[in-house]
Amino acid sequence: MSESSNNTQLTENKNLKSESLKDESRRKLLTGTAYATAGIGLACAVLPFIDSMNPSKDVAALASTEVDISNIKAGETKKVMWRGKPVSIRRRTAEEIKEAQEVNLSELRDPQQDSDRVKTGKEEWLVTIEICTHLGCIPISGQGEFKGWFCPCHGSQYDTSARIRKGPAPKNLEIPPYEFVSDTLIKIG
Numbered sequence: 001m002s003e004s005s006n007n008t009q010l011t012e013n014k015n016l017k018s019e020s021l022k023d024e025s026r027r028k029l030l031t032g033t034a035y036a037t038a039g040i041g042l043a044c045a046v047l048p049f050i051d052s053m054n055p056s057k058d059v060a061a062l063a064s065t066e067v068d069i070s071n072i073k074a075g076e077t078k079k080v081m082w083r084g085k086p087v088s089i090r091r092r093t094a095e096e097i098k099e100a101q102e103v104n105l106s107e108l109r110d111p112q113q114d115s116d117r118v119k120t121g122k123e124e125w126l127v128t129i130e131i132c133t134h135l136g137c138i139p140i141s142g143q144g145e146f147k148g149w150f151c152p153c154h155g156s157q158y159d160t161s162a163r164i165r166k167g168p169a170p171k172n173l174e175i176p177p178y179e180f181v182s183d184t185l186i187k188i189g
């Protein structure tokens, strides 16, 4: 083969290589653009869905409820609904508080100090979810051997701190999360 023919062949090879590199970079650019477009599309499709999972303002408002306790006298219980559950706010008498505080923890099935079930300095207020921990009946407040709650379904009895004392229920009545907004207003939830 002549030298001129060799040079021509070399030039053609270089051109082919250059074209091939251009094709490769074009391919990469197109693939990158396709991925970016798909990513934006996915984000557009998913964002409204995620947004729909956030609670609406109505639902968020129901997540907590404020209760005026100014008109509850000692020995009385006010009942409210919170997240579909009955909640009782009992203003305990001095005698009820004393009884709750003097119980020996070794006598309790679900041992818990009364002080762990009320707010410090607000011992007269006991806030509980009124659902029996046995099978979910609604116990009656101010009733039973321990003067706390009595469940008519199977006879569970709770004391003045709503702790289980007798009957089949395994646990104390639950205390919901709550706080005092002021001396006369509590926020549950």
Ligand code: FES
Residues within 6 Å of the ligand: 132, 133, 134, 135, 136, 137, 151, 152, 153, 154, 155, 156, 167, 168, 169
């Ligand atoms: S549901 Fe209350 S004792 Fe069974």
